[in-house]
Amino acid sequence: MLRAPRSGVFRGEKRIGEVVMPAARVGTIDGEPVAASIPGLLRGLVADGVTVEAGTKIGDIDPRGPLIDPARISDKGRAVAAGVLEAVLLALRESQNILP
Secondary structure, eight states: OEEOSSSEEEEEOSOTTOEEOTTOEEEEETTEEEEOSSOEEEEEEOOTTOEEOTTOEEEEEETTGGGSOTTSOOHHHHHHHHHHHHHHHHHHHHHTTOOO
């Protein structure tokens, strides 16, 4: 995971889908470098020009590297989406007084 080392405007230097090595510069925040901490495939990155607060998550690195497709939803993302769908359906059922 990439976190903002300071508050400011993020400027990206890498693209989602690129493989990075530790210490590789993925961008800057008001001129301060943001570096990868682990090797892997850049799976997510905040948009160029976005203002961020210190400590904010600004990207993801998948240590599996080029073995994964960054355009596909992750297993974790799929599980979260399934939980949200279940919560919405339960709320709808309760609001309409539908029994299971």
